[in-house]
Amino acid sequence: MSESLFVGVDLGGTAIKVGLCNATGDLLRTYEGPTQAVDGADAVLTNIAAYVKELVPPGTPEWDAVEGVGIGIAGFLNIPEGIIDFSPNLPFKNVPVKQIMEEKIGKPVKINNDANVAALGEAWGGAGKNVQHCVCYTLGTGVGGGIILHNRLIEGSTGMAGELGHMSIVADLEAIQCGCGKMGCLETVSSATGIIRMAKDAVARGDRTSLSFVEGELTAKDVFDAAKGGDEVAQRIVSRAAFYLGKSMAAVAVVVNPQRFIIGGGVSKAGDFLFAQIREVFHKLTPDNAQAGVEIVSAELGNNAGVVGAAGLFLRA
């Protein structure tokens, strides 16, 4: 058993998922357990170590082949030193996770933020498997992103590379303030939250739309379903979300000129209905040489992108 193996950890607020990958980004198996965040940081870290050892029992040849454990975390991190400065949904404040976990596991540990890690997972073991330069968008509650150039994750000078949801791109007259404090960020229109907000605004102002008759809380899926069914108000909302996504990709195309855009997250489940509109805008706004051969495709790994990318931190970050 001489092939190198890598463990990835997706540390969430309620569950911890761990996965084992080979050196080419294939996910061999996963294990999952509760985070138990209420018990504090040390309990959470002890759980991670326990789940890793469930995944790969110490003393086995597989254990010996594990070169490192990568952890993806939502929060503000000091990545080089492996410290969680602060996490919005975990009981961590200035915790030297890398150091503690290396002691608990006895393997090298790296940490990185969850959006970067998910992007790296798709690039390394998913929809970007055979391309060197790709850019990932995750369309969920917000819009996350990640940039992979020459097969490596780009972090930038303050770790903000690939924060595509905060590109200020919405036309001035339609721009609203984003949670980050700035005006007109992409995620104010192209996230699930943005789509729902536009739908609620339309209902509230009395636009003639089937969305007025949806029972319970409106979801982004309701908006896509209505749009696919011919509802013009819903179609306008979807085209707006798609327009700004395509426009942001046109900007990204002349900055880093990727070969592939990979779109994941809940909103991407709208599928080709959404993708076709994004592609149309991208093709309209991007210089020919920067769109030649560029593909806009769906993510492939779903919820496993996080563990795969965390495992990939040892080869690709």
Add this chain to the structure above:
Amino acid sequence: MSESLFVGVDLGGTAIKVGLCNATGDLLRTYEGPTQAVDGADAVLTNIAAYVKELVPPGTPEWDAVEGVGIGIAGFLNIPEGIIDFSPNLPFKNVPVKQIMEEKIGKPVKINNDANVAALGEAWGGAGKNVQHCVCYTLGTGVGGGIILHNRLIEGSTGMAGELGHMSIVADLEAIQCGCGKMGCLETVSSATGIIRMAKDAVARGDRTSLSFVEGELTAKDVFDAAKGGDEVAQRIVSRAAFYLGKSMAAVAVVVNPQRFIIGGGVSKAGDFLFAQIREVFHKLTPDNAQAGVEIVSAELGNNAGVVGAAGLFLRA
């Protein structure tokens, strides 16, 4: 004499400039001669070889220390293979420059496009000397750009990385078609050409401005001078050029998150009058974490950026 040396060539339509750099990007000396483009590709390449040998005489210890010769060229290039596919102002079509020049000079040769090379020069030996991640804008007839991450030039999947002048960014209602065929590119408003166009439009439609009384062809400098002197029409044109530059930098900041933006080219001579406006927009539109510590500074090397960057191709591309 064991320190490595590098030669850079700036191949222009009328003149060829060659320069000698040490391994830390300092320009030791330059030599310049005519291109003689009318005599055809082989004559031009023979001239390059002659000027390089004037700069560093063969047989000297310095010559032995030269590790390679980099050439910056305006045109469509096959960079990995070192071929000029086509150049708008030079008599080259499918010319294997790398191979021919390696035979003529007896040293390894690399080629790259002039905008990338100028950016690399500023990053390596100029205003970016002590930073790892920087983004350069060259504001001249067009708007050129270049991205340097981890001290290396980013080329992208089709060589279009850093083509910042073709970011589609101008608001729809004001967008005009760019020479590249697309609408609303940055260079339609923020290049010297764009500034002059806006000024001519203002004069033609009878706006009340001192620009109507400029004798001879209007220049971008006329517009800046009028704006500095209090002319409101000229001020509006300058703010528009600055607004879209700052907005494009805000976009770049969440894609690659550089530590420094370097602005060069003729238009940048407007100095702090222009820079202050760009910084204001950048600060307004960029998330706090992506603007923390980020500087927007003037290029330092002027016309030498090309030779320095070409020399840098061996260490930084």
